[in-house]
Amino acid sequence: MKKLLLAATAAALLAGTWLAPAQAEYLKEHRGGTIRLLARSAAGTLDPHINYTDQGWQMYQPIYDGLVAFRKAEGMDGFTIVPDLAEALPQVSNDGKTFTFKLRKGIKFSSGQDLGVKDVVASFQRIFKVSGPTSGTFYAGIVGADKCLADTKSCTLEGGVVGDEAAGTITINITKPDAELLYKLALPHAMVLPADTPAEDMGSKPIPSTGAYMISAFDPNKGMTVSRNPNFKQWSEEAQPDGYPDVVQYDFGLSEEAAVTAIQNGEADWMFDALPSDRLGELGSKSMDQLHISPLSAWWYAPLNNRLAPFDNEKARQAVAYAIDRNTLVKLFGGKVLASPVCQVLPPDFPGHEDYC
Structure with missing residues (x-):
């Protein structure tokens, strides 16, 4: 994976499914190894229900899952909503105010726990219990959200998020029709975590995940190590494809100038921060084979x-x-x-x- 990308998105980098067929075939032949990412600093808390940064959200795509997801595809195709932990897009009833999802079977968290209906219900409650930054906006239309916003600790979303263990379904009721609901459910703040995840900011402690990768080490002053989830089996290439590198090493602390030089020298593969404007001309002429625009x-x-x-x-x-x-x-x-x-x-x-x- 050496000298692969200078600027792109980490989600696309790890998934690889948006690449042209010839490129995808090349990457399949070269599956494995370690890719090194660089950023000036960490993106704050690891908690996906709290983190609200572009840097954090990029990394969450191959690590966590929600009921639905944005298709892992290039350009406008990436705005398409596809089923993820749900078997299919929901059945919509009650004049657009009731969404019923059927949960996939056989999915496990990186900890080895089975994914179940209770995890989904608890995750939606947790969005409010940790006072997630979008709990009062994106998810305020869920029935019972008003009570949860008034008293976060006792949040149950009673009547709003209803799980049926026997049927394997989750029903979400909203107070009025919302054409954007599925888009909101595809965002990281609605990702499903184990039901026993503490209702507090987990900070630097990784939370078990369902995606192709898991966070295996994190030091906010040094970096993050992301490795393959041993319990992952691809269920949807569109929603959560199997990744290419075996390990993603994300190092923090280098300036933008130093990061560019590291990539030019083959010491790293990708950088999060914006390229220094005074070096764009040089990179466009001398490093064209390393510069990819997404x-x-x-x-x-x-x-x-x-x-x-x-x-x-x-x-x-x-x-x-x-x-x-x-x-x-x-x-x-x-x-x-x-x-x-x-x-x-x-x-x-x-x-x-x-x-x-």
């Missing part, structure tokens, strides 16, 4: 509080919008190959985006 559907913005002066005045907000040189910002991010100007909330290649700038 567009990220995201946007950077400067928020203006429209409740405070002067931005409570629409004209003041418009003045800022007109004054900002978006083309210069694009240059700072590496030019048109790596970025594009935008004048709206939804970035290019994102569902619903219309290019009207």
